[in-house]
Amino acid sequence: MSLLLAEMTWPEVERAIAAGITTVILPLGATEQHGPHLPLGTDTVRAAFLAGQLGADRSDVLVAPALPLGCSDEHTGFPGLLSLDHETLARLITDCGQRMAAWGIRCLVLLSAHGGNARALERARTRLQEQVSALEVRVLASSTALNEELSEIAATDGIAPDDVGLHAGEGETSEMLHLRPDLVHMDRAVAGYTGSMxxxxxxxxxAGLRAVTDTGTLGDPRLACATRGRRYLAAQIEGYGQLLAIGTATPVREAVP
Ligand SMILES: [Zn+2]
Structure with missing residues (x-):
């Protein structure tokens, strides 16, 4: 069972710290269009799930509530967007990290399910390491090895990388079919940009997504399936779990959605 910060009382947190649990995973999502078939909160759902599962697999971490806002200006022009400047998100993370260090946290793990947050994460990490020497900051972001593993899962099922897509395509739609099928409207799913990602x-x-895709989708969500979504998510949990265990932070790279 995960130790979910928002569901704990302060004496429980105090006892956890006294017992040596001094790592917090902070999941970061976004509120941005995900095609005509997925909810705006898709990345937040995915981030909260991944962090919760990582926490459930280990008993030595606390899991913070997922931040539902990220840096999503590449989705400008689609209704529903709530986006922060890179600096705003970096400051928000820095503020939370400083408060955590004050009540005993020694390691802050940033887990983002939205690629656009990468620059802010890097800025927050650099700043916190300058300002709060007692706090180690680690970023769990997708790596080449993890991407290869996800591509392999797709290839095994005969799904081409350009159909998996970078945003609201087969990949994210499959994950959401596993996580929140009640929020996925497969009857509205249409192929988006399916050229070379x-x-x-x-x-x-x-120029942002609007210039490339009318529907906001990159990839073909019609090929999505819940079982494959579960396998994609399991691979990410496994990959991130190994990074957490060996204490290596993934180099942050600029990614698209
Ligand atoms: Zn997404």
Whole structure:
């Protein structure tokens, strides 16, 4: 069972710290369009789940509530967007890290399910390490090895990488079918941009998703399936769990959604 900070009392937290539980995982999501078939809170649902499962697999971490707002300006032009400047998110994380250090936390693990948060995470990590020497800050972000593993799962099932997609495609839709099928509208799912994801990244960075896809989808969500979503999520939990165990932080890279 995870030690969920928002569901604990302060004496329980005090006892956890006294027992040597001094690591907090802070999940970071976003509120941004995810095509006509997935909810705006998709990344927050995924972040909270991944952090909760990592916490459940180990008894030595506390799990903070997921932050539902991230840096999502690449989704400008789609209704429903709630986005922060990189500096705002960096300051928010820095503020929380300082407070955590004051009540005994010694390691803050940032787990983001939204690629656009990467720059803010890096800024917060650098700042906290300068300001709060007692606090180690680690960033769990997707790595090449993890991406290869996810591609392998897709390939085994005959799903092409460009259909898995970078945003609201087969990948995220499969995960949401496993996590919150009640919020997935498969009858509204349509193929989005399904050309080369590698080729489209510079355009996305420059002009945002609206310039590339009318529906907001990159990939083909119609191919999604809940069982594969469970396997994608299990691979991420396994990969992040290993990083946590060996104490290696993934180098942060700029990613798209
Ligand atoms: Zn997403």
């Amino acid at each position: 590698a080729d489209v990244i510079p355009r996305l960075r420059e």
